[in-house]
Amino acid sequence: DIPRPSSEDLQSRPRLLLSSSPSSQAESSSMAQRRFYPSHQLSKWSVDPRTILLIQKPRDERTAVAMGDLLRFLTSAFPHLRIIVEPHTAQDHPEFEDLIITAESDTALLPLHTDLVITLGGDGTILHTSNLFGDGACPPVISFSMGSLGFLLPFHINDMETVLQNALSGPVSVLQRMRLSCTPLDASGEILKCSMRVGESGWQVMNEVAIHRGRHPHLNVVDAYFDGEHLTEAVADGILLSTPTGSTAYSLSAGGPISHPDTDAFLLTPIAPRSLSFRTVILPGRGVVQLKISPLARSPAELSFDGREVCLLNPDESVIITKSPFPIPCIERGDGGAASGWVKDINSLLQFNTGFRNKSVMGHGIS
Amino acid sequence: DIPRPSSEDLQSRPRLLLSSSPSSQAESSSMAQRRFYPSHQLSKWSVDPRTILLIQKPRDERTAVAMGDLLRFLTSAFPHLRIIVEPHTAQDHPEFEDLIITAESDTALLPLHTDLVITLGGDGTILHTSNLFGDGACPPVISFSMGSLGFLLPFHINDMETVLQNALSGPVSVLQRMRLSCTPLDASGEILKCSMRVGESGWQVMNEVAIHRGRHPHLNVVDAYFDGEHLTEAVADGILLSTPTGSTAYSLSAGGPISHPDTDAFLLTPIAPRSLSFRTVILPGRGVVQLKISPLARSPAELSFDGREVCLLNPDESVIITKSPFPIPCIERGDGGAASGWVKDINSLLQFNTGFRNKSVMGHGIS
Amino acid sequence: DIPRPSSEDLQSRPRLLLSSSPSSQAESSSMAQRRFYPSHQLSKWSVDPRTILLIQKPRDERTAVAMGDLLRFLTSAFPHLRIIVEPHTAQDHPEFEDLIITAESDTALLPLHTDLVITLGGDGTILHTSNLFGDGACPPVISFSMGSLGFLLPFHINDMETVLQNALSGPVSVLQRMRLSCTPLDASGEILKCSMRVGESGWQVMNEVAIHRGRHPHLNVVDAYFDGEHLTEAVADGILLSTPTGSTAYSLSAGGPISHPDTDAFLLTPIAPRSLSFRTVILPGRGVVQLKISPLARSPAELSFDGREVCLLNPDESVIITKSPFPIPCIERGDGGAASGWVKDINSLLQFNTGFRNKSVMGHGIS
Amino acid sequence: DIPRPSSEDLQSRPRLLLSSSPSSQAESSSMAQRRFYPSHQLSKWSVDPRTILLIQKPRDERTAVAMGDLLRFLTSAFPHLRIIVEPHTAQDHPEFEDLIITAESDTALLPLHTDLVITLGGDGTILHTSNLFGDGACPPVISFSMGSLGFLLPFHINDMETVLQNALSGPVSVLQRMRLSCTPLDASGEILKCSMRVGESGWQVMNEVAIHRGRHPHLNVVDAYFDGEHLTEAVADGILLSTPTGSTAYSLSAGGPISHPDTDAFLLTPIAPRSLSFRTVILPGRGVVQLKISPLARSPAELSFDGREVCLLNPDESVIITKSPFPIPCIERGDGGAASGWVKDINSLLQFNTGFRNKSVMGHGIS
Ligand SMILES: NC(=O)C1=CN([C@@H]2O[C@H](COP(=O)(O)OP(=O)(O)OC[C@H]3O[C@@H](n4cnc5c(N)ncnc54)[C@H](O)[C@@H]3O)[C@@H](O)[C@H]2O)C=CC1
Ligand SMILES: NC(=O)C1=CN([C@@H]2O[C@H](COP(=O)(O)OP(=O)(O)OC[C@H]3O[C@@H](n4cnc5c(N)ncnc54)[C@H](O)[C@@H]3O)[C@@H](O)[C@H]2O)C=CC1
Ligand SMILES: NC(=O)C1=CN([C@@H]2O[C@H](COP(=O)(O)OP(=O)(O)OC[C@H]3O[C@@H](n4cnc5c(N)ncnc54)[C@H](O)[C@@H]3O)[C@@H](O)[C@H]2O)C=CC1
Ligand SMILES: NC(=O)C1=CN([C@@H]2O[C@H](COP(=O)(O)OP(=O)(O)OC[C@H]3O[C@@H](n4cnc5c(N)ncnc54)[C@H](O)[C@@H]3O)[C@@H](O)[C@H]2O)C=CC1
Incomplete structure (x- = not known):
């Protein structure tokens, strides 16, 4: 077992130190170049x-x-x-x-x-x-x-x-x-008992919060609120609130856009919604989102954090979500910067915008 | 004509004053309520x-x-x-x-x-x-x-x-x-002559920058860069870089998501791309985007700012885009706040996620 | 209980009679009109x-x-x-x-x-x-x-x-x-036991055949075959094969197109596929489709007919689907014809292509 | 120049002969196999x-x-x-x-x-x-x-x-x-003068008919009719009516589904429509489609056949489209059949549903 730390121990422990700011890049002369040093x-x-x-x-x-x-x-x-x-x-x-x-x-x-x-x-x-x-x-x-x-x-x-x-x-x-800080609530606004103990600061989630009909054959109905206002009612298999990191996970499968991990935003995306006119909604990271099972829903829905089912939500039960004060510090390859890794990844892993093989589309003049 | 101001005149002119911060909302007791005061x-x-x-x-x-x-x-x-x-x-x-x-x-x-x-x-x-x-x-x-x-x-x-x-x-x-600060560049990185004089701080755009094949029958080819890295090559009718405000304009028509106006992000969306795998890309507002006509393109393309064509771009010519230091201060209805207006608008104007008329989908039990 | 019919009884029973062909419409003079008599x-x-x-x-x-x-x-x-x-x-x-x-x-x-x-x-x-x-x-x-x-x-x-x-x-x-004739098969190609007895001519389905991960948290993997050839591998929540009638049901929610009920075609649409490049595939009604759980799948998947779960399919089990010889004869309003009813329905029920409320988009000159 | 043929000449000319029907495939024993001989x-x-x-x-x-x-x-x-x-x-x-x-x-x-x-x-x-x-x-x-x-x-x-x-x-x-037989009409229903002489049987088109705003900066407005009924009003950059062959051309770029070339259907797809709720509509090949510039349109629109602009259409002018009696007989590789070629093509050329490179998605257990 982990030995309990003494308070001394805690104080004397080496800590992570934020080092000095990044070395600035050499600037070159032309307008394009001058403006091109990565701003981040x-x-x-x-x-x-x-x-x-x-x-x-x-x-x-x-x-x-x-x-x-x-x-x-x-x-x-x-x-x-x-x-x-x-x-x-x-x-x-x-x-x-x-x-x-x-x-x-x-x-x-x-x-x-x-x-x-x-x-x-x-x-x-x-x-x-x-x-x-x-x-x-x-x-x-x-x-x-x-x-x-x-x-x-x-x-x-x-x-x-x-x-x-x-x-x-x-x-x-x-x-x-970014992580999401998530708190499941019962109909009266108290914290709901789930598979794990959710404390004052909620449970931190890296990809997304998902609500899904799961084993229930019928469409579920979820009310989405932003900053306390009713944003929309999703009649669907389910609904996702995703971080930028999670934009390439379930959210992408459900039709959502791809977000750079540095964007300070949430992505709200339904799964198989019974509507022609539902698009992903991008919300600023400073806001509060609540997803609540509608009283119109005929069955409970599964609440999942990063793909793990944590509890069933009944009508009027909900989960309330804000940007977590506890992001995950991920150590990256130093050779390129965040953008670099990410740009490479969406192109090589996701095969983002892969050209058709018929090169004539690109005006090589074969067509 | 406008009388030229004397320097005195300029100093004595009444100016806009940023008033004290918003009055905080009354807090109520339950968890849900407590966390629900709009964070903005x-x-x-x-x-x-x-x-x-x-x-x-x-x-x-x-x-x-x-x-x-x-x-x-x-x-x-x-x-x-x-x-x-x-x-x-x-x-x-x-x-x-x-x-x-x-x-x-x-x-x-x-x-x-x-x-x-x-x-x-x-x-x-x-x-x-x-x-x-x-x-x-x-x-x-x-x-x-x-x-x-x-x-x-x-x-x-x-x-x-x-x-x-x-x-x-x-x-x-x-x-x-948010506005975009846009600078059209020629192949050597110098500012391009356009229908208006673009100065040091670029031209400010409210909805989006659009590059489009226009009158040319063939697909165009545009290279998109983020922070100086090659993000992707769009073989398409055109491509858009949009503000959150512009997300409900052309970008939406091209299939993009809907963004809250407060999000600090750009939306990169192609128009009729010859690719199965192109999705809108959300980029953080702190970055630099460059859209450059590819040397593979067979014709020049129209560059438009907020729907106005400003010039033709030839292969290797480009436009470079950052978040503008000059947003537009829009006076809003005071009764609800930004979210309020916006939530109402996407529901009433865009008919976002309009339910099917057959109410049985919502479990009213008629089906 | 239903009295068993004698063979006489069967012969003497009144039957449905296909009446003479539809009265042809009066033709008018202009080109547009002349070509405009509904061809159906x-x-x-x-x-x-x-x-x-x-x-x-x-x-x-x-x-x-x-x-x-x-x-x-x-x-x-x-x-x-x-x-x-x-x-x-x-x-x-x-x-x-x-x-x-x-x-x-x-x-x-x-x-x-x-x-x-x-x-x-x-x-x-x-x-x-x-x-x-x-x-x-x-x-x-x-x-x-x-x-x-x-x-x-x-x-x-x-x-x-x-x-x-x-x-x-x-x-x-x-x-x-149109209905689909569906036959669930085990790994060796024999008819699979399901919640209902499937005979020689399969089970007839009106909206769609759905395969879905259901209660299983992980993505499923389904191989789709057309006329015996491997069409694609869907890594997804599920996959649908829908009739034109079913195009406005689950298939629509999953992002599929809207089909006129008279089209002689199937629609193959994935649900939340882990791919950027999956689109609905339209297949001619004369073909044979097989959906088979991949040996790569980590769990069984639910097979549903028109929203009713009929069995679980394990890896290598499949369902084979053709156009049914037994469509459903639906009696329609006589006042307009099929197109008529359908055109009205997609506009009024689905709110297909609902205009934005801001009429200026339509060039009324308010913008 | 081509020598004018004598009527004899015409009669004696060797003609294409439709040979006997395809050799039937050997049938094998299991259910799956038995039903699997390509039906086409x-x-x-x-x-x-x-x-x-x-x-x-x-x-x-x-x-x-x-x-x-x-x-x-x-x-x-x-x-x-x-x-x-x-x-x-x-x-x-x-x-x-x-x-x-x-x-x-x-x-x-x-x-x-x-x-x-x-x-x-x-x-x-x-x-x-x-x-x-x-x-x-x-x-x-x-x-x-x-x-x-x-x-x-x-x-x-x-x-x-x-x-x-x-x-x-x-x-x-x-x-x-399949080809489309297209007839441009003026406001009174007479055949419109275009860049080519359109006769009684219209002009035959292989991929699609496109109506596009082209050089005009503003959205166009097109009314679409099916069998004489008003189907919808497209406020958009343009609109396409495509054959199954054309489904992998412009229609695909505009977000349309992929159709097997044998399907007897048209695909109606808008280009950048100002609507959240516009989906491709699949129409049976037996019908009549008319695309008419709306009186609300502020400018004429370009009419193109297979990517070639043939004329400008003014408000109230239109194009009327049916399935052509003159398809193109394309000689194909004999080794596989139509499906075969097509299945291979959508996978290899379009990179349809390309898996993500991270193979863990397919349950190989690396994740
Ligand atoms: N944004 C877009 O995707 C646009 C597409 N086009 C398409 O281009 C066609 C005209 O072709 P080109 O004269 O060669 O113009 P083009 O040189 O601009 O090339 C169009 C591209 O589409 C490909 N293509 C044409 N028909 C196809 C089909 N049936 N299936 C798959 N790919 C196909 C060609 O190989 C070529 O790569 C039009 O019929 C239209 O479908 C035209 C304008 C814009
Ligand atoms: N995410 C989704 O959209 C889901 C849709 N379904 C659909 O539900 C159907 C079963 O229906 P119910 O037993 O009533 O389940 P249900 O009570 O869950 O309702 C499904 C809804 O779809 C509507 N619907 C059914 N067939 C339709 C059609 N051909 N065109 C337009 N709307 C249609 C019904 O009116 C009802 O509103 C399935 O065949 C499947 O298509 C089932 C599960 C999820
Ligand atoms: N296919 C399309 O959707 C096209 C859209 N546009 C948009 O039109 C804008 C120029 O506007 P106009 O000069 O009035 O041209 P316009 O008269 O062609 O109208 C464009 C329409 O977009 C609406 N619109 C403009 N900005 C909007 C916003 N931020 N949110 C929601 N709706 C908005 C306007 O009310 C108008 O209905 C461009 O910035 C571009 O976004 C331009 C060309 C094509
Ligand atoms: N239809 C779908 O696409 C579904 C996706 N998921 C996703 O799976 C995640 C859980 O992952 P596992 O436990 O490994 O389940 P899993 O074994 O079912 O795999 C999910 C796949 O998503 C990939 N993935 C996970 N996070 C990602 C990210 N941020 N960006 C790109 N790819 C990512 C994984 O590599 C794996 O290939 C959930 O957070 C959810 O995002 C879960 C259910 C359905």
Whole structure:
């Protein structure tokens, strides 16, 4: 189990330091160039962690092997680090005796103890990490992909040693990914009992809040409010409120636009709405959204956070959503900046706006 | 013509004063209510203008009549006000001898002289106003609709007297509508000659920048860059970069989402793209967008600002776009706040997500 | 229970007679007019039924009252008619002692016995009727709406007496609505056991076949084949194969186009597909479609016919679909023809292409 | 010039013979297999042409070279064939002295003289061919691509000799591609003068009829009628009526669905409509569509057939469209059938429903 920290311990712990601002780019002479220095840089952090949490995709042979490599590397290269793992990881690697094992009951303590998270797996592994830090702040996360890189997976496992050497010895580029702070409410406005304990600051969600008819054959009816005003009534399979990060997840499938992760906005998108005239609505991140099961609904609906069902909502029950004060600091490849990674990803991963193969469309003159 | 201001004159002129912050709302007890006070209020301004610019839709009988009423009201109720009008308005109303008439050559002086704009007409009249103040700051605008209210038309002409009495005597609610600052560039990055003189701070645009094949029968090819990186190549009829305000204009027709006017974001949407996989892209307002005619394009393309063609762009010519430092301060109905007006408008004007008439879809049990 | 018919009985029964072809329209002189006689007419049938099946929406007060009126009218105006009802209708109306009551076990006999169906309720009531005749031919159907008219509801209950007088005494206009003939198959190509017995000619479906992840949180994977060739792999919440009639039901919600009911085509539309480049595919009615759960799917999927779940499909299980030889003959308002009813319906019910309220968009010159 | 044919000549000319029906496929035992024999085959034709028309993309080096090869091959392998070419082809190849050259004034005679067309170039070359036979029947067309194969380009130029040897000696597979028969009308219903002479049977169009605002900055307004009934009013950049073949051309760019070429249907799709609720409408091929510029329109609109502007339409002018009695018989690869070619094309050319690169979406368990 995680040893409870003394208050001293807490004070003396090394903390993340926000380093000085990004080095400005050299300016060149022409108008176009002059205006072209990226107006934005990822913020730079110095990470000097004492305790690292390692998260892996479960029941996956390749990831388990990679976890062995990671453990060997960390314990030999950074022997002073304390390493926390989930029980299934500890079980797989009995040869590492110093691992601190999280118990279910401890997860609430994780934020206090963890200075850095390293994940091995896929997007689901990061969503799981976000969920572990669902009731509050989340430390910086370095994510390794086992296969192709991804939106949430900037590093490849093959580069693990170099990436970690660099990250633990110098400043890193950090993208603060917005999360949503979500509070399920009963008909009288009190916090609803769900599969997890939702506290004062709600539950933090990285991709989206989804309300879906699920096993119920009939259309559901959800009332959406913005800043307390009735925005619309969705008669549909379901409805999503997504972060910019989540715009490339379920929201995209439901027909929503693609958002740069830095945009300060929510995306409200219905799933299979019984309406010809429903479009995604972009709402400013400063606002309050409420999604409430309508009294007209014939059945309860499933409420999911990042793809995990957390409870059923009955008519008049709702979830209230604001921008979370606890984003996820994601460590990114330093070579390009946020835009860079993202632009590359929407083109290579999503195959955004892939040209037709018949090149004549592009005026090569073959047509 | 507009009399050139002396420097004294400029200093002594009454200016717009930002009044104290919005009165906080009473809080109520339940969780839902507590979190529900709108997190945002329109800012409140005190308008004490010395000179007012009146803009009207030309060649329209009803608007001309309303302009007569407006002139009569202003000259009798606020005899000290100086009134500026466009030549066609002055021509229509020879009985008002004190009207200051803008000449083509004077429009550059308008920003210095105008403390408030009143428009009579439709959305096009406000776009025209924005264009008059296209090279810099724009004073607050009160817009009267001649028929149904609209996104850009918060007041009805029938309420003209009351609205103006209130606006000129107390604080008003102002929505700062983002504009885009646009600079057309030639292949070598120098500012391109267009139908208007674009200065250092570009030309300010309220709805969108559009590039379109226009009279040319063939698909055009446009390269889109974000913060200097190549985002995508659009083989299409055209492409739009829109403000949140413009999201309900051309961008919507092209399939884009609906954005709250307060969102700090751009919407990049193609028109009839030859691709199955092009979606609107939401970009953060802090970035730099460049749209450049591809060397693969077979013909030049029309560049339009808010629906006005400003020049033809040849291959390798481009337009570079950032968030303008000169938004338009739009005076709104005070009774509800920005959200309020907007929520009402998307539901009543756009018929957003209109339910099917067959009410059984909503589970009334008729089906 | 329904008395088993003797073979004589079957032969002597009055049958539906296809009357002579539609009266040709008068031609007028101009080119436009000359080419404008509708190229299509609803076919005209003479209905001289001996046995009528009455179907009503259950548990609905208004419909129950209307059913009383209908029974009184039929028994007094057409005393020789035999009337078949479902048990719940018989229970509600003990005063009508001659009603023939269908038992669950009899439904297979219904097609032999029924010359005409009258439904009271909503679209769901007609879907229920189609399902009663799911394993083969369906007699003509007259549908009464209890509220607003609808795609499948051409007549209003208030006009019941006139409509029936006319229908039972003269030729009626009939729209043959395509159905799909569906056969669920196991991995080895044998017919799968489902909630109903599917025979040689499959199960007839009026709106659509749907495959959906339902209660399973993860995306499903479905392989779609056309005429035995692999068309595509849908990674999605689900996938629909819809008739033209069904194009305004679930398919529309999933983003599909609107089809005229006369089109000889299927519509293949995914629900929330994880792809930017999936569009509805229109397939000719002469083809064979197979939807098969992919071996890559992580969970079974729900198979539904017209909104009713009929079984779970596991990986490698599938449903095979062709145009049914048993369409539904729907009796339509005679005053306009199929197009007429349909054109009115998409405009009034679906609010298809509703203009924005701001009339200036239409060039009225207010803008 | 083309020698005028004597009536004898016409009678003695070899004609296309419709060969016996397609060989039936072997049936296999399981249910799935049994039902899986494609219900459709391309029809098989025997082509024994006397005169061949060769069409090539102009001003293209590679195509000019290929034309030389084609001419050499045809004149040596089939010395009895008469060869017709366009003037620019004859000019490029003065060494072939027997070529019959079409003059502008002769194009009306082409249908009488041509037994087969061979095209070298892109889709545009086939559209040009269709246009040459725009006022009536079109002979079979073999199309060679100079680069990648395409929807309308089943053969590669590298296989030219084999393809032609086979085609001229045995039965070929023919896909009859629907064309639209289009008649522009003035306000009084008389045929409108356009860039080409439209006769009794209208002008035949292969992809689509387009009405577009073109150079006019303002939205146009078009009324669409089906079978004489007012279907809808499109306030938009433009509107398209497309064949199934054209569904992958402009219609797709405007957001329309993808149709199998065999579907007997039209697709009505607006371009950038000012409406949230406009979807593509699928209409049965048996109907009559009329697109009429609304009296509300502020400017004329461009009418285009297959991408070629043919005239301007003023308010109250229109185009009336039916299925053409003159489809284009396209010779297809025999190895697979129509579906086969088409299924391959939408997947390889359009990149229809391309999976995201991150394979974890498909449940490979990497996520
Ligand atoms: N925004 C757009 O997508 C526009 C599309 N077009 C299309 O272009 C056609 C005219 O073609 P071109 O003269 O070559 O003009 P073009 O040179 O502008 O090229 C149009 C492109 O569409 C492709 N294309 C044509 N017919 C097709 C079909 N049936 N299926 C798939 N792809 C097809 C061609 O290969 C070419 O790449 C028109 O019939 C219209 O469909 C025309 C204008 C705008
Ligand atoms: N997200 C969605 O849009 C969903 C739609 N459905 C549809 O519901 C149908 C079953 O209907 P119910 O049992 O009444 O379920 P229901 O009570 O959930 O209602 C479905 C709604 O669709 C309407 N509808 C049904 N067929 C229609 C048609 N052909 N054209 C236009 N509207 C139509 C009905 O009037 C009703 O309002 C299914 O066949 C499916 O098409 C089912 C599930 C989800
Ligand atoms: N296919 C389309 O939808 C097209 C749209 N436009 C839009 O027209 C604008 C120019 O307007 P006008 O000079 O009046 O041209 P216009 O007279 O052609 O009308 C455009 C229509 O858009 C409406 N509109 C303008 N701005 C709007 C906004 N922000 N939100 C909602 N509706 C709005 C106007 O009320 C008018 O009805 C351009 O900025 C562009 O957005 C221009 C060309 C084509
Ligand atoms: N029809 C759909 O598209 C559905 C999508 N989902 C999404 O799945 C997420 C949960 O993920 P898993 O537990 O891994 O479920 P999962 O195993 O069903 O996979 C969801 C897929 O979405 C991808 N993904 C997740 N977040 C992403 C992001 N921000 N950007 C791009 N791709 C992303 C994952 O890589 C995975 O391929 C939910 O948050 C929801 O967004 C969930 C249900 C249906």
